[in-house]
Amino acid sequence: MKLSINLIYAALQESVPGAMLRKRNKNDNELLLSYPHYYPSSFTIEQNRVYIAPLEHLPVHCAPNGPCLLITTQMPGKNISMCNNLSIITVGDTDIATLFDLVADIFDRYNQWDSALKELIFQDAPLEAYLADSLSVIGNAMSVHDNSFSYLAQAGITRVSGLSGGNKREFFDPDFLLRVDKQSSESIFYAKELIYFRDEGTKLEYYFLNLFSGSTAAGRLVVISTRRSFLPQDGALIRHMARYLEAALTRSAFSGCGRNLRRDSLLEYLTGKDHSDDKIIHLKTVSPLSKLQEDQSLYCLICTCWDSSLTEQYISFQLERALPDSVSVLFNARIVLLCTNRPKQTVDSLFQEIETLLKKYNVTAGCSNPFTDFYDLKYCYRQAEFALKSKGHMASAPLLSHFKSYTLEHFLQYGCSILPWRLVCADCVLRLAEHDKNASVSYCDSLRIFLDTGLNASETARRLDIKRNTFLVRLERIMRFIDLDLDNMDDRLYLLLSLRLIQTPPVEEPHPFSI
Numbered sequence: 001m002k003l004s005i006n007l008i009y010a011a012l013q014e015s016v017p018g019a020m021l022r023k024r025n026k027n028d029n030e031l032l033l034s035y036p037h038y039y040p041s042s043f044t045i046e047q048n049r050v051y052i053a054p055l056e057h058l059p060v061h062c063a064p065n066g067p068c069l070l071i072t073t074q075m076p077g078k079n080i081s082m083c084n085n086l087s088i089i090t091v092g093d094t095d096i097a098t099l100f101d102l103v104a105d106i107f108d109r110y111n112q113w114d115s116a117l118k119e120l121i122f123q124d125a126p127l128e129a130y131l132a133d134s135l136s137v138i139g140n141a142m143s144v145h146d147n148s149f150s151y152l153a154q155a156g157i158t159r160v161s162g163l164s165g166g167n168k169r170e171f172f173d174p175d176f177l178l179r180v181d182k183q184s185s186e187s188i189f190y191a192k193e194l195i196y197f198r199d200e201g202t203k204l205e206y207y208f209l210n211l212f213s214g215s216t217a218a219g220r221l222v223v224i225s226t227r228r229s230f231l232p233q234d235g236a237l238i239r240h241m242a243r244y245l246e247a248a249l250t251r252s253a254f255s256g257c258g259r260n261l262r263r264d265s266l267l268e269y270l271t272g273k274d275h276s277d278d279k280i281i282h283l284k285t286v287s288p289l290s291k292l293q294e295d296q297s298l299y300c301l302i303c304t305c306w307d308s309s310l311t312e313q314y315i316s317f318q319l320e321r322a323l324p325d326s327v328s329v330l331f332n333a334r335i336v337l338l339c340t341n342r343p344k345q346t347v348d349s350l351f352q353e354i355e356t357l358l359k360k361y362n363v364t365a366g367c368s369n370p371f372t373d374f375y376d377l378k379y380c381y382r383q384a385e386f387a388l389k390s391k392g393h394m395a396s397a398p399l400l401s402h403f404k405s406y407t408l409e410h411f412l413q414y415g416c417s418i419l420p421w422r423l424v425c426a427d428c429v430l431r432l433a434e435h436d437k438n439a440s441v442s443y444c445d446s447l448r449i450f451l452d453t454g455l456n457a458s459e460t461a462r463r464l465d466i467k468r469n470t471f472l473v474r475l476e477r478i479m480r481f482i483d484l485d486l487d488n489m490d491d492r493l494y495l496l497l498s499l500r501l502i503q504t505p506p507v508e509e510p511h512p513f514s515i
Contacts, residue, residue: 003110005087006233008050011106012071016091016099023088036071036103038096052100071103113137117244121317127248131155134241138234141224144211144245145172152219172222180208188220194235205230207238211246218249247317266338267329270381293343297370300380301354301400302388303335307362315361322357335363336381351400358399366391367402369423379419386410408494421501428482429498435481443478448499450475451492 005024012019036050051070071089091099116133123129131142132155141156149172180197181187188195188208195208205225211218221242223234292298305315316328316335326339341350347370358365366388368380383403390409391401403410404427411424422430432443446464453459461471484491 003107004233004236005089006231007110007236008103008106009089010231010233011109012089012091012102015102016094018092020090021087022090023086025087035107036100038100050103052096052103054096071099110137114240117241121244121247122311122314125248127153127245128155130241130245130248134237138223138237138241139227140234141226143222143224145220145222146218149220156224180206194238196230207234209238209242211242211249218246221245243321247321266327266336267331269377270329270331270336292340292372296340296343297347297372298338298340298374298377298380299350299370300368300377300384301335301337301339301365302381302384303337303358303363303365304388305335305361305363310361315363318361319357323353337365338377355398355400363399364388364391365400367400369403369427376423379423382418383410383423408490408497411494411497416501424498425501426484426494426498428484429495429502431481432478433502441474443474443481444499444502446471446474447478447482447495448503451486451496451499455486 005021009019009021034049036052038052053070070086071091094102113134113136117130120129120133127144131144131153134142135155141154143154144152146152176199177188179199180195183197184191184195188210191208192210192212197206197208198204199206207221207223207225207230209221209223211221221238223238225234303315303319305312312330312333312335316330316337319335319337320326320328323337323339324342326337328335328337330336339350339354341347351367354365354367357363366384366386368383368387371377371380387401387403387406390406391398407424407426410419416424429444432447436442436444446460449463450457450460453463457471457475458468461468464471466474482495484495486492486495
């Protein structure tokens with residue numbers, strides 16, 4: 001799980017009261033920190049690491065590739081301010097071995113908690129179990145309420161001091177909620193982020209967090225601070241537990257608490273014989289995947305698990321949890337995953353994340369080409385399915401197989417009978433055709449003649465009735481659009497077929513609508 005600087009610092013203070021947070025990196029709370037390491041002076045500091053070191057081993061200039069945390073065993077000297085991208089916690093006269101054990105215990109404590117929450121998912125445990133297993137970490141009274149705030153689960157003390165009559169609060173009256181809303185910038189009924197509220201009448205502090213099933217509020221988690229004021233790390237702990245509560249609320253045992261509209265809509269769409277505009281619009285509007293920015297695209301993946309010790313439900317849950325705004329369903333005994341890259345995230349970075357997850361859970365997958373229109377989902381599902389089947393024929397196939405690697409094979413087998421011609425054509429040819437719409441010179445025609453002549457620049461220039469140097473300049477501009485290898489016979493054939501499709505596109509069904 002993700003351990004922020006606040007979590008480590010607060011946990012370390014419990015054992016070493018003299019611990020001090022001396023230096024913070026601005027991104028330190030977003031670190032995905034690894035297990036602690038000793039820091040000999042000969043090592044290079046790496047990104048997102050925790051190092052335990054005496055002060056004398058701390059170099060004058062530290063420039064790791066990104067932020068990290070370093071914990072020293074002495075009070076800081078003047079050189080500590082010269083360390084770049086570091087967050088630094090110092091302690092007093094604690095020996096290096098004891099300090100290492102303390103930090104290692106912190107990681108073990110949170111990892112054990114995370115493992116316990118995962119086990120409850122497998123057991124279809126009641127909500128009370130999640131709260132009870134989290135008391136040792138969060139330490140405040142907690143309760144979960146359904147969408148109408150009727151009582152579902154509770155953990156911690158049953159009577160909270162300061163409440164009227166000394167009774168536990170099993171619901172929240174409208175007047176109380178109104179006071180919360182007035183002091184919050186966003187209503188607790190619609191907020192996904194934690195809302196903090198202090199009740200001046202009882203002097204109690206509250207955290208409200210909506211639990212979402214799909215994009216619909218399925219329940220609300222309320223944490224009441226009775227022993228101390230909320231600390232910065234409390235929000236991170238509550239959010240972490242809430243992710244498991246959201247998964248529990250979507251399971252069959254809690255189907256009455258709220259349906260996962262994204263997952264249900266995707267499954268209905270895949271199983272439906274017709275793909276009417278109502279279904280597609282519904283799938284779009286209930287999903288945050290619809291709010292794509294210019295640099296984002298959708299991808300459809302079909303995954304197959306080869307590890308019998310892991311269930312498809314578990315892997316589906318882990319994939320959806322690890323990837324942003326993703327939706328997964330079990331369909332035809334396989335996992336269908338709909339995901340997108342984060343804003344400003346490169347596609348290569350997204351695929352690297354996916355491949356890491358596939359390797360971790362021993363899963364192979366086929367991936368569609370990128371798309372942004374939900375109407376293309378049924379075709380992109382076919383692309384991912386074909387990529388998954390085709391990779392089975394290759395002995396050294398990667399875990400993640402892309403349809404673009406098998407597009408030519410698909411076209412030779414099926415033509416345009418399964419996929420529309422625009423989804424079979426090479427993307428670079430489509431970009432060339434888009435360029436030609438407003439250009440005085442046709443790059444598509446020039447490239448087609450160049451391929452027809454066997455990459456003979458002189459003969460191509462003669463057919464185009466231009467000088468050879470003029471054509472070479474044009475070819476250089478054309479190659480900026482091309483992401484295929486002209487020296488590869490398969491790529492050249494694919495380009496030729498795509499250029500023919502652009503020139504005389506087959507007649508197909510009219511696009512019924514575009515969202």
